Amino acid sequence: MVEVDTGMECDRMEEPKVLDYSKNGVKGLVDSGITSIPKIFIYPSENLYDLKVAASCVEIPTIDLSNLYLESQRPKIVNQVKDASEKWGFFQIINHILPKQVMNGTMAAFKSCREQNNTVTYYNNQIPSNVAKAVNWKDSVRAFVEPWSGPECYDGIPSGCRKELMELVDSATRLADIVMELMSEGLGVEPGRLKELTCLESKKIRCHYYPYCPQPDLAMGLNPHTDKSVITFLMQNHVTGLQAKHDQEWVEVKPKDGGIIVNVGDLLQIISNDRYKSVQHRVVANSSRDPRISFGFFFNPGKNGEEDYYGPLPELVTPTKPALYRNYSMAEVRKVESISDSGIKELVNLFKL
Numbered sequence: 001m002v003e004v005d006t007g008m009e010c011d012r013m014e015e016p017k018v019l020d021y022s023k024n025g026v027k028g029l030v031d032s033g034i035t036s037i038p039k040i041f042i043y044p045s046e047n048l049y050d051l052k053v054a055a056s057c058v059e060i061p062t063i064d065l066s067n068l069y070l071e072s073q074r075p076k077i078v079n080q081v082k083d084a085s086e087k088w089g090f091f092q093i094i095n096h097i098l099p100k101q102v103m104n105g106t107m108a109a110f111k112s113c114r115e116q117n118n119t120v121t122y123y124n125n126q127i128p129s130n131v132a133k134a135v136n137w138k139d140s141v142r143a144f145v146e147p148w149s150g151p152e153c154y155d156g157i158p159s160g161c162r163k164e165l166m167e168l169v170d171s172a173t174r175l176a177d178i179v180m181e182l183m184s185e186g187l188g189v190e191p192g193r194l195k196e197l198t199c200l201e202s203k204k205i206r207c208h209y210y211p212y213c214p215q216p217d218l219a220m221g222l223n224p225h226t227d228k229s230v231i232t233f234l235m236q237n238h239v240t241g242l243q244a245k246h247d248q249e250w251v252e253v254k255p256k257d258g259g260i261i262v263n264v265g266d267l268l269q270i271i272s273n274d275r276y277k278s279v280q281h282r283v284v285a286n287s288s289r290d291p292r293i294s295f296g297f298f299f300n301p302g303k304n305g306e307e308d309y310y311g312p313l314p315e316l317v318t319p320t321k322p323a324l325y326r327n328y329s330m331a332e333v334r335k336v337e338s339i340s341d342s343g344i345k346e347l348v349n350l351f352k353l
């Protein structure tokens with residue numbers, strides 16, 4: 001079963017192929033042998049020009065964490081993280097604490113679950129009609145992990161890879177702690193500052209399966225968006241497709257075995273009072289016969305009360321650099337999230353003063 005909420009007119013949903021799609025996801029359509037894609041996946045022609053933008057040979061920064069605990073090396077690494085977060089909002093870390101066998105093994109387990117059974121519901125775009133250009137060429141599952149939730153929060157994940165994913169989320173959280181320390185130091189505040197704001201406590205997990213697309217120039221794997229999180233970790237298999245926007249160009253994020261892509265979300269742009277930037281990214285439709293697999297781990301503040309306010313860190317607000325955003329509660333963030341999983345700089349625009 002697939003949940004689709006595109007907010008689009010019904011006539012686009014009336015194609016017979018769409019019925020197949022709702023039974024067994026995008027992968028089901030591909031398995032049925034289609035050679036042309038149903039209309040609901042076709043990007044309107046006025047938006048297609050953007051799909052053609054060639055990525056230049058520029059690459060997102062890669063940061064090697066192997067010498068992190070050598071006192072002489074740490075300032076250099078902090079500086080790299082600061083620079084990448086300010087100028088790119090996107091970087092790849094290597095030689096970190098997550099073993100690549102564990103990451104690759106969990107992605108392989110998810111891939112084989114998608115290919116073997118359909119016992120879970122895959123979701124697709126849940127974005128408002130003014131943003132939804134078309135349904136994305138992918139099948140995804142997700143889990144919301146809150147400080148108060150139990151193991152049932154993983155019920156939406158196929159049982160064949162659930163245990164592996166839960167373990168991976170635990171180790172990724174330990175790594176996020178390290179990355180947030182580096183980012184805090186880069187801002188010139190206490191290393192534990194983001195952790196103290198509970199930014200490691202609430203997590204959203206998305207596992208994506210991007211099947212082969214017979215007409216990749218007409219569809220998108222995932223619409224251009226910025227993440228609403230504080231930070232996001234992305235893991236991807238060997239199939240390319242992810243692109244990040246930098247200097248008005250789409251730059252291909254080349255998969256590195258064992259690498260984890262870190263990106264700044266809207267909430268960190270706000271907390272850092274615009275020092276760090278959330279960055280648009282997208283996934284082009286997969287033209288390779290191999291499916292593209294990716295996991296997104298989104299880290300968010302865990303205090304949800306109407307009275308728990310977040311906003312630019314007071315340490316970063318000065319008479320010459322006043323607060324650029326108002327304070328907000330996570331309840332307000334959740335309201336926006338419940339309407340859209342996607343969108344570009346939605347929270348940044350919403351809380352801007």
Ligand SMILES: O=C(O)CCC(=O)C(=O)O
Nearest residue numbers: 206208234242283294296
């Ligand atoms: O599949 C990817 O590499 C990107 C996923 C992503 O950006 C997201 O889920 O927000």
Ligand SMILES: [Fe+2]
Nearest residue numbers: 225226227281
């Ligand atoms: Fe994203």
